[in-house]
Amino acid sequence: MRGTGHPLGLHRVVDPVGALPQAAWRLDAGAELFSDEVRIDVERLNLDAASFRQLSEAHGGDGAAVRAEVLEIVESRGKMHNPVTGSGGMLIGRVAEVGPDSPLGLRAGDRVATLVSLTLTPLALTDGLAQWDGRGEQVPAAGYAILFGRSIAAVLPIDLPAETALAVLDVCGAPALTARVVRERGAHAVAVLGAAGKSGSLALAAARANGARRRIGLVRDEDEAAALRATDLATDVAVVDARNPVAVLDAVSSRGGPADVTVVCVDVPGAEGGAILATRDRGTVVFFSMATSFSAAALGAEGLAADVEMLVGTGYTPGHAELALDLFRREPGVRALFARRLDTTPTTQEAVA
Structure with missing residues (x-):
């Protein structure tokens, strides 16, 4: 545990210091938690429509090139934040660890969708997006993401497939x-x-x-x-x-x-x-x-x-989300x-x- 973080995530901002996480160029995506944070084991990303369209058009529909650029963005910025559209998306995964001071009410093992943008969510990918062909907005992925004290997440409903719930919650x-x-x-x-x-x-x-x-x-x-x-x-x-x-x-x-x-x-x-x-x-x-x-x-x-x-x-x-x-x-x-x-x-x- 790395001490107490700022509820807005200011402690994760690397560049420029003093910016809010969404406006920052780069975030610290280290796996070790601050006391009010939650770490999510990522299962799937949902790129927002504008970002995916821009990436696909920029690479002439070449899925491998789109995948490579998404990996480069996440690696260089510590988050999925398309520098052209300024947008990101959201994700689903399982809660891996909850800091003792987290106010989000989540428990280890909960399967959740983040209801905050990937543009402000510290993210690390560990599988090279090997299961994604780069041709769709939903991205099977392995890695982890960090939620701050003031983040929002919803436990996935049990009556819908995860991919469907992710698509609905992405635009809720x-x-x-x-x-x-x-x-x-x-x-x-x-x-x-x-x-x-x-x-x-x-x-x-x-x-x-x-x-x-x-x-x-x-x-x-x-x-x-x-x-x-x-x-x-x-x-x-x-x-x-x-x-x-x-x-x-x-x-x-x-x-x-x-x-x-x-x-x-x-x-x-x-x-x-x-x-x-x-x-x-x-x-x-x-x-x-x-x-x-x-x-x-x-x-x-x-x-x-x-x-x-x-x-x-x-x-x-x-x-x-409920509506x-x-x-x-x-x-x-x-x-x-x-x-x-x-x-x-x-x-x-x-x-x-």
């Missing part, structure tokens, strides 16, 4: 904040960019559960449109390039828009202008994409004279869309312990 901030915004603003029309994806489908379900009568789902191609239409999550579906602001405006306007609330869940940059144009004056845009340029959003709204409120989806809202898992269990449409991405059957299953 999106439906929770969508639910709150729709409910508090009394929103009747909601548009979701990236509506057939994980966060998008959960955002649609949350919007419906909280009173949104018109739910416009914007997707990138006809395959996604067909999959979304096969559910009852969206009242209207359109195929549109989220990076084309006029096309987004036209698609939403022709389907009963502008929206009271627009939720951005795409994993490509350039969706800011369309989301702003699709939203009514005094409406709200919620950005859940780590590909978002917040300067482009702010300056774009100014240049368009758009009086909209813009919220950054932080990934944390109280009760977010997302509950939506997944209750909504067959959400399960079907997740199954397309995870290549699983769209039903709940008991996890292997």
Whole structure:
């Protein structure tokens, strides 16, 4: 035991000293715990969509090259923090050791998902990611990760496969904040960019559960449109390039828009202008994409004279894990869309312990 750590993890920051762990370039990923920390034996990483897309495109889809870069990032930074997108992901694993002063309520042997970003989680990989082909967001892995006193983790539910629970919990901030915004603003029309994806489908379900009568789902191609239409999550579906602001405006306007609330869940940059144009004056845009340029959003709204409120989806809202898992269990449409991405059957299953 290395003494008492700072609950924010400042004691793990190597460079630059004084930075918060997320903003730091490098963290100390040593296995020996401080008294308020928890060490997790890693089973699987879930790279966030924007980070995985950038890595895959940068290497022309070469999985071996993607794997090598992820290993290099973790080795050089002591965490999985993509230097291009600034994003990371999350992980699942088993609690290996709990410091005597940890406030997280975890016990050795608990199988958990971390609900904080890999960009601030000390991480060491020991298997060279040998079981990962570099072609998917979920990464079988061996190694360990460290949680601080103020970290967040959830014990995995026993009724879902671990990979499915990881995928749901990875985006659990999106439906929770969508639910709150729709409910508090009394929103009747909601548009979701990236509506057939994980966060998008959960955002649609949350919007419906909280009173949104018109739910416009914007997707990138006809395959996604067909999959979304096969559910009852969206009242209207359109195929549109989220990076084309006029096309987004036209698609939403022709389907009963502008929206009271627009939720951005795409994993490509350039969706800011369309989301702003699709939203009514005094409406709200919620950005859940780590590909978002917040300067482009702010300056774009100014240049368009758009009086909209813009919220950054932080990934944390109280009760977010339970809400997302509950939506997944209750909504067959959400399960079907997740199954397309995870290549699983769209039903709940008991996890292997």
